[in-house]
Amino acid sequence: MDRHPYGLPSHVFMKGNEMENRSRTRYGTVAQAFHWATAILVLIAFIYGPGGSEQRIYLPARDFDRQLHETLGLCVFALAVMRILWRMVDTRPEPPLFSRWMGIAAKAVQGALYLLLFALPFTAIAGAWLEGHPLTLLTGVEIPSPFGISHDAGATIATIHTWLGDAILWLAGFHALAALYHHLVLKDGILSSMLPRWFPWQR
Numbered sequence: 001m002d003r004h005p006y007g008l009p010s011h012v013f014m015k016g017n018e019m020e021n022r023s024r025t026r027y028g029t030v031a032q033a034f035h036w037a038t039a040i041l042v043l044i045a046f047i048y049g050p051g052g053s054e055q056r057i058y059l060p061a062r063d064f065d066r067q068l069h070e071t072l073g074l075c076v077f078a079l080a081v082m083r084i085l086w087r088m089v090d091t092r093p094e095p096p097l098f099s100r101w102m103g104i105a106a107k108a109v110q111g112a113l114y115l116l117l118f119a120l121p122f123t124a125i126a127g128a129w130l131e132g133h134p135l136t137l138l139t140g141v142e143i144p145s146p147f148g149i150s151h152d153a154g155a156t157i158a159t160i161h162t163w164l165g166d167a168i169l170w171l172a173g174f175h176a177l178a179a180l181y182h183h184l185v186l187k188d189g190i191l192s193s194m195l196p197r198w199f200p201w202q203r
Helices: 010-023 029-047 060-089 100-131 151-186
Strands: none
Touching: 029 060, 029 151, 060 100, 100 151
């Protein structure tokens, strides 16, 4: 049996190297959890977004949808903050080699998604508060506005929030299609790096 200079069998070190190389091709469990939790919450928040005029949004019959939407929005904001902090200390996998324009596009889309994850909660909160409405969570907790009412400004910001909500869904859809292209056509492991090991659709 071949042995390492330290007297241990070589296969022990080979396995260690294999595990290290494998970890460099995948995101960690925490990063994957942040990614998929954010995606799921954004989608549910979009589905339950009350939408429409201010009068329609604040109808008593729409209370549950609005409260769920606002609660999920705050959760998305909290996840985005934790995700940024985690990226600062986490070891990310080495990206595969691809064309320069694809690298630029990937970074642009990723940056835009992060920007929207922060812009959406901010515009939702600012719009509601300036229109004179408190944030109301599913628990019934109300967070009143610390600002004076400026209804026109609030209505404008609320409209921008609606546009941003549509934008993040379109951008996330493009991001998903790009991941499928990498997985099915380029077969470079981009999608697999963000999938849990137990997920059946691996590279």
